[in-house]
Amino acid sequence: MKIKNIYKYLFAAILILHLSACNNNTDAEQLFNQTPTERLNAQKSELSEALLASQFGWKAVYFTDNTVLGGYTHLFKFAQDGTVEMASDFDADTDVYKSEYEIQLGSTVSLTFTTKNRIHLLSESDNYPIPALRAKGYLGDFQFLYYGQENGEIIFKANRNGTEIRFVKATADDWANLSKNLVMEQNVIGSDERPLFRLLETTDGTTTHKFDFAFSEVTRFAESNSIESGYSISYNMGVGYTPTGIVVSPAVEVGGQKLTNFVYNDADGSFTATGTGGVKATIKYSNKPLILTDDYKNFLDAKPQMVLGYIAANLYTAPTTSTLAKSLIDEVNATLPANQKISRVQIYFNSPYGNYVEYRFSGGKPSLYHNFTTSADDTNKTILFTHDSWDNGAAYIPAPAFLKKLDDEFFNPSGLYIKKEAFKITYSNTIYTITSSTSNFRITTYQL
The missing domain is CATH 2.40.128 (Lipocalin)
Structure with a gap:
């Protein structure tokens, strides 16, 4: 190839690179030709237009922290005058309420709900569902940092903890069916x-x-x-x-x-x-536990003494105390004077006095005792209580009629599952659940 041709090609290549660099510089200039304030104002306008663009507003299922809490559906209908209509399924109140919002400028653009509405129920520190969240509430926020739009959705992150919240376009049915x-x-x-x-x-x-x-x-x-x-x-x-x-x-x-x-x-x-x-x-x-344990064997005859106690003050509200168990306890309490309630149900196995269920009451009412013997159904891994007698600590008595429905669950002829649980409730005591093999009765107890 002649020298002059080489120079010709080199000159063409350099020209192409130069033009390409000019184009790149132009793109960069277009990208950075706005000041930070101008860019934020552009984002503010973009978000404002988006919030107003959906005919029926927006819907968000807000998982404030999906390692401990579930999701709460919120519906929003934004107006140009800075007001927002809002409804949620946080609780049974699914009515629509009006409040105010602002699109605020800081280090980024944020949507802030400036006056109290349903979204604030998730951020109140004195409103918490479990003791572990005391002074933390539901870990929610009412200031959402704007992160753009994707596939018709508006993307935010909570200012409090960075949790992502996505607004999707709501429908008329979303508003009509929220109570469902x-x-x-x-x-x-x-x-x-x-x-x-x-x-x-x-x-x-x-x-x-x-x-x-x-x-x-x-x-x-x-x-x-x-x-x-x-x-x-x-x-x-x-x-x-x-x-x-x-x-x-x-x-x-x-x-x-x-x-x-x-x-x-x-x-x-x-x-x-x-x-x-x-x-x-x-x-x-x-219809039965997924894993049948051998825990029931620890309560059979000739084993060391074991005491399992349901303490109403701590275990009535336990997730493992079933609705049926609570309703039967409520029925018993309803038959008693106002100052007398079941305070404990304690089951003694292999005590010096044998096996018995003690029904203990508040308000000075004496305990009642149902004595029993035990047997096992090793195929179904259940323990069976067989009636022996009733007493009041001083003499034998007839079976108390007001305790019959609750007591019958313990004396189910098909037996009971007893399971040692891994969780704790309030105290460090080991938790055992006692569950009917044929009904929805399950009561939560401490090992005492």
Whole structure:
């Protein structure tokens, strides 16, 4: 190649690089030709236009912290005059309330709800669902930092803890059906007509796994752990309600697919999230515990003395005390004078005086004792109480009629499951649950 041709090509290449650099510089200039204030004002206008653009406003399922709490649906209808209409499913009050909002400028653009409304219920420090959240409330916020838009959704992060909140366009049905979320809540809690035991079952199309499932209504949070030896997967998730089911966060991941929306089936009380290729996850009922323990054997004859005590002040509200157990205790209390209530139900095994259930009362009423013998159903892993006698500590007495319905649950001829639990309630005492093998009766006790 001749020298002059080489120079010709080199000159062309340099010219192309120069023009490219000019273009890049132009792009950079366009990107940075605004001052920070101008860029923030542009974002402010962008957010303001977006908030006003949806005919029926916006919907957000706000998971304030999905490691301990569930999701709370909020509906917003913004107006140009700085007011917002808002409704939520935080509690039974799903009415619409008006308050004020501002799009504020700071280091970034934020949407701030400046006067009190439903969203503030999640940020009040003196309003907390469990003792662990004392002085923290529901970990929510009322100032949302603007992070742009994606697929028609407005993306925010809470100023308090950086939790992402996504606004999706609401519909007329979202407003009309918000109260149905609270109807669905009762389906998640579970009817007394349903079994006490639940499981989460997942399948990737070929392999099925089972997990226990425990739901706390006060926190809208569920814990689910594998029941299979050597398979240590757990799914702990916040739960939000919808008119047709639930939404969970974090997602239940099965076969590489993330499942978040579970649809309710009223026929069997199940909730199912369906993916593709046979992938699905189902929360459903079981007529017996997923794992039958041998814990009942520790209470049979010839074992050391054991005392299990239900203490009303601490254990009436325990998540593991069933609605049926509470209703039977309430029925007993309703028959007594106002100052007398069941304060404890203590069950003594292998004491110097034998086996007996002590019904202890407040208000000076003497305890009553139901004496029994024990036997075991090793196939179903239950313990059976067989009636011996009743006494008041001084003499034998007839069976007290006002205790019959509650007492009959302990003397179920099909037996009781006794399970040592891993959790604690208020004190460091070991927790045991006593559960009927045929009804929805379950009472929570301390080992004393």
